[in-house]
Amino acid sequence: MSVRRVARIAGAALASALLLTASAGAQTAGAPAKPGAARAAKGAASRGAPAVADPVATYGPRFASLCAACHGANGRGNMPGTPVLAGQHGFYAITQLFLFREGRRSNEAMTAVAKTMTDDDMRGFAAVIDTLPAVPAPPQPTAPDPARMAKGRELAVQHKCAFCHGDDLSGGQQVPRIGGQSEEYMRENLRGFKSGKRPGYTQAMGSAVSQVPVEDLDTLAWYAARVPVAAGAAASAPTAKR
Numbered sequence: 001m002s003v004r005r006v007a008r009i010a011g012a013a014l015a016s017a018l019l020l021t022a023s024a025g026a027q028t029a030g031a032p033a034k035p036g037a038a039r040a041a042k043g044a045a046s047r048g049a050p051a052v053a054d055p056v057a058t059y060g061p062r063f064a065s066l067c068a069a070c071h072g073a074n075g076r077g078n079m080p081g082t083p084v085l086a087g088q089h090g091f092y093a094i095t096q097l098f099l100f101r102e103g104r105r106s107n108e109a110m111t112a113v114a115k116t117m118t119d120d121d122m123r124g125f126a127a128v129i130d131t132l133p134a135v136p137a138p139p140q141p142t143a144p145d146p147a148r149m150a151k152g153r154e155l156a157v158q159h160k161c162a163f164c165h166g167d168d169l170s171g172g173q174q175v176p177r178i179g180g181q182s183e184e185y186m187r188e189n190l191r192g193f194k195s196g197k198r199p200g201y202t203q204a205m206g207s208a209v210s211q212v213p214v215e216d217l218d219t220l221a222w223y224a225a226r227v228p229v230a231a232g233a234a235a236s237a238p239t240a241k242r
C-alpha cells in the first residue's frame with residue numbers, strides 16, 4: 001500500500017472522528033449552561049465529545065473577529081470569490097476546514113487560516129457556522145432570465161445535482177448548500193472539481209462533473225446562485241437531504 005493511500009485513509013478516519021464529535025457538539029450547542037455542566041462536559045470529553053463545553057459561545061466571538069472580515073458577520077459577505085457560509089452545514093464545514101488544514105484543498109487565504117487550527121478550533125467554528133441561518137442574496141434590479149433558470153433547473157436534474165444537493169439545493173450533512181451560494185465562487189470551484197484542482201473529500205463531485213461541459217457548469221453556477229433561498233432556514237433544516 002502506498003504512503004499516499006495510507007495517509008488518505010488516516011486522514012479520512014480523523015475527519016470522520018471529528019465529524020462524530022462535531023455532531024455530539026451540535027446536539028448540546030445552545031443548551032443553557034447549568035450548574036455541573038462543566039463536570040458533565042468533562043465526563044463527555046472522556047467519551048470523545050468536544051473538550052470545549054459550549055463551542056458556539058466560545059467560538060462565536062472568534063468567528064466575528066477572525067472570519068467575518070471575509071465571510072461576513074452573518075456568513076454572507078461581499079468579498080469576491082469568498083463563499084457564503086450562512087445556512088451552510090456544520091458537517092460539511094468541518095470537513096472543508098480539515099481539507100484546508102491538511103493541504104488537500106488549497107487557497108492562499110483559507111489555507112493560511114486553517115493551518116493554525118486545532119481539532120477543537122475546527123469543531124468550534126463548524127458549530128458556529130451550523131447556527132448561521134440562510135440569508136438570501138441581495139435583491140437584483142431585474143428578475144433572472146426565466147429561460148436560463150429553466151435551463152439550469154433542467155441541467156441540475158439531468159446531472160443529478162438536485163438528487164444529492166436536494167431539490168431546493170439546500171444540501172444537508174456533508175453535502176453543501178449551494179442554493180444562494182456566490183456564483184463566481186461556484187463557477188471557480190465547479191471548474192476546479194472538473195480539472196482536479198479541488199479533489200474533494202470523496203469522488204462524488206469529480207465524477208458528477210466529469211461529463212458536464214464547462215459552459216453547462218457555468219450555467220449551473222449561475223442557476224444555483226439564483227435559486228430562491230428561504231430566509232432564516234436553519235442550517236441543518238429537517239428538509240435537508242442526504
Ligand code: HEC
Pocket residue numbers: 063066067068069070071081082083084088093094096097106107109110113125126176189
Ligand atoms: C482572508 C479572507 C478569509 C478569511 C479571514 C477566512 N476565510 Fe474562509 N474562505 C475564504 C475563501 C476565499 C474561501 C474559498 C476558497 C476556495 O475557493 O477554495 C474560503 C472558504 C471557507 C470554507 C469552505 C466553504 C465552502 O463552501 O466550501 C469554510 C468552511 C471557511 N472558509 C471558514 C472560515 C472560518 C471558520 C474562518 C475564520 C476562522 C475563515 N473562513 C476565515 C476566505 C477567508
Ligand code: HEC
Pocket residue numbers: 083156159160161162163164165174175176177178181186189190199200201202203204205208209212220221
Ligand atoms: C453524488 C452526490 C453529488 C452529486 C451528484 C453532485 N454533488 Fe455537488 N457536492 C457533493 C458533495 C459530497 C460535495 C462536497 C465536496 C467534497 O469536499 O467532497 C459537493 C460539493 C459541491 C460544490 C461546492 C460547494 C462549496 O460550497 O464549495 C458545488 C458548487 C456543487 N457540489 C455543485 C454541484 C453541481 C452543479 C452538481 C451537478 C452537476 C453536483 N454538485 C452534483 C455531492 C454531490
